[in-house]
Amino acid sequence: MSAKSTTKPRSTARPAGGQSGRRGRHIVAPSLRIGDGAAASVFAAARLRGPIARDVIAQVTSLSIATVNRQVTALLDAGLLRERADLAVSGAIGRPRVPVEVNHEPFLTLGVHIGARTTSIVAADLFGRTLDVVETPTPRGPQGPALASLAGSAQRYLSRWHRRRALWVGVALGGAVDGGTGYVDHNRLGWTQAPVGPVLAETLGLPVSVAAHVDAMAGAELLLGMRRFALSSNSNSPGSSLYVYARETVGYALVIGGRVHSPVSGPGTIANLPAASELLGGSGRLESTVSDEAVLAAARRLNIIPNDSSGATVTTVLRAARAGDVRARDLLAERARVLGEAVALLRDLLNPDDLVVGGQAFTEYPEGMELVQAAFERRCELPARDIRITAFGNRVQEAGAGIVSLGGLYADPLSAMRRATRSEATA
Structure with missing residues (x-):
C-alpha cells in the first residue's frame, strides 16, 4: 500500500x-x-435495528409516519427491504404494522x-x-x-x-x-x-x-x-474522529460531522512527520522509521532474523518476540513508542472527539497497545484520551x-x- x-x-x-x-x-x-436523506435514514434503521415496524422507524428517525410509509414502499419496490408478516404483532391490522428488514440475500x-x-x-x-x-x-x-x-x-x-x-x-x-x-x-x-x-x-x-x-x-x-445510527437531520451533528493507519506505510483520515473529509486538493500525508529512533533507524521521518520494511531491516541488523532471509516478514519478528527473544520485544516496543508519539502529535494538532488506530502495525501486536498508549500520554500536551483500536482488526x-x-x-x-x-x- x-x-x-x-x-x-x-x-x-x-x-x-x-x-x-x-x-x-x-x-x-x-x-x-452518514446519509441524511429520508430513504437513507429509513434504510439505516432497518439495517441497524431490523426487523423493525414503521412506527418505530418514525420514532428513531424523527420522520413523519407518512414519510416513513412512502420511503418503505419505495425501498420495498426497489428490492432493498422485505416485509416480515410472520413477525407482525398479534391482532395488528394493516401493512404499516408489518415489520420490515433488509433484503440482503x-x-x-x-x-x-x-x-x-x-x-x-x-x-x-x-x-x-x-x-x-x-x-x-x-x-x-x-x-x-x-x-x-x-x-x-x-x-x-x-x-x-x-x-x-x-x-x-x-x-x-x-x-x-x-x-x-x-x-x-x-x-x-x-x-x-x-x-x-x-x-x-x-x-x-x-x-x-x-x-x-x-x-x-x-x-x-x-x-x-461503531454501528452508529444518525437519528435525523435535526439531531446533534456527529463529532470529529481521527483515524491513524500504520503498516508498510502510514496515513491518516479525518471524519467531521459524519463524513470522511476529502480535500479537493487531495489528501495530506504524515509520512514525513519527524520521528527519531536509533534502534529502528530510518531517515528521521515517520514512515521510514515505523514501516514493516524498517522493522525488518532493523531485525536483520540485530540478528533477530538472518540477513539472507528474503522471505521473512514482520510475522517472523512477532513470533520471535512471543517466543521470548528480548531483542525482538525491544524492537517492537520501540516501534510502539514512535507510533504513540506520532499519534499524540496529531491529536494535539487536531484535537478530535474520537481517536482510532488501525493497520497491522497496531493490530498484529496487540501486546504493544499499552506501550502505544503510554507513549501517547507522555507526549500529549492535551488531557489524556484513550486510543481506540479499529473494530476490524487485521481485516x-x-x-x-x-x-x-x-x-x-x-x-x-x-x-x-x-x-x-x-x-x-x-x-
Whole structure:
C-alpha cells in the first residue's frame, strides 16, 4: 500500500469529469458519509435495528409516519427491504404494522483493495458483512496489463456468484486518487494516471467508486465499526474522529460531522512527520522509521532474523518476540513508542472527539497497545484520551474496500439502485 500523497492526479489524459463514454457513466465518486436523506435514514434503521415496524422507524428517525410509509414502499419496490408478516404483532391490522428488514440475500457488492504486494477481492452483503474474500498478488509491470489482470481476476471472481446480483464495485488503494474519474497516481506501483475505475467499469459493467485506502478504512469505522445510527437531520451533528493507519506505510483520515473529509486538493500525508529512533533507524521521518520494511531491516541488523532471509516478514519478528527473544520485544516496543508519539502529535494538532488506530502495525501486536498508549500520554500536551483500536482488526483493508462499494447505497439507496440497474442494462 502507498502513503497518502499531496499530489493530485493530473487532469490531462482522462475524460473530463469522468463522463465520457460508457465507462464514464459507471464511475461514481465514493460516498463515505452518514446519509441524511429520508430513504437513507429509513434504510439505516432497518439495517441497524431490523426487523423493525414503521412506527418505530418514525420514532428513531424523527420522520413523519407518512414519510416513513412512502420511503418503505419505495425501498420495498426497489428490492432493498422485505416485509416480515410472520413477525407482525398479534391482532395488528394493516401493512404499516408489518415489520420490515433488509433484503440482503439477493445482492452483493464487490470490494477490491489494491495493496503494494497483495490485492484482496471481497464480496460483502448489504449489512457490510464479508461473505468471502480471496487474495492474489498485485500484478507488477506496466499499468495497462496490470489493470487488465486485476479486472480479469475480479470478473472471474464475480462469475462464481450465481445466486446473488452484484450491485456495485468499490476500490481502495494508496496514492493520489481522483474519486470523480477513478484515475490514480501510485508511485509504489509505478502507475501514472492509471484508469483504475474505468477499466473495472468496462470489464464488469457495474458502477465503480475508487477511494484512497485510509479514507476507506475511516469510512468503514464510521459506517460499520461503531454501528452508529444518525437519528435525523435535526439531531446533534456527529463529532470529529481521527483515524491513524500504520503498516508498510502510514496515513491518516479525518471524519467531521459524519463524513470522511476529502480535500479537493487531495489528501495530506504524515509520512514525513519527524520521528527519531536509533534502534529502528530510518531517515528521521515517520514512515521510514515505523514501516514493516524498517522493522525488518532493523531485525536483520540485530540478528533477530538472518540477513539472507528474503522471505521473512514482520510475522517472523512477532513470533520471535512471543517466543521470548528480548531483542525482538525491544524492537517492537520501540516501534510502539514512535507510533504513540506520532499519534499524540496529531491529536494535539487536531484535537478530535474520537481517536482510532488501525493497520497491522497496531493490530498484529496487540501486546504493544499499552506501550502505544503510554507513549501517547507522555507526549500529549492535551488531557489524556484513550486510543481506540479499529473494530476490524487485521481485516481493516477488506472492510475499507467493502464500504467503498456500499457507501453509495447507504447514502442514497434509491438513487444507487437506479444507477445499478442502468449500468446493468447497458453492460
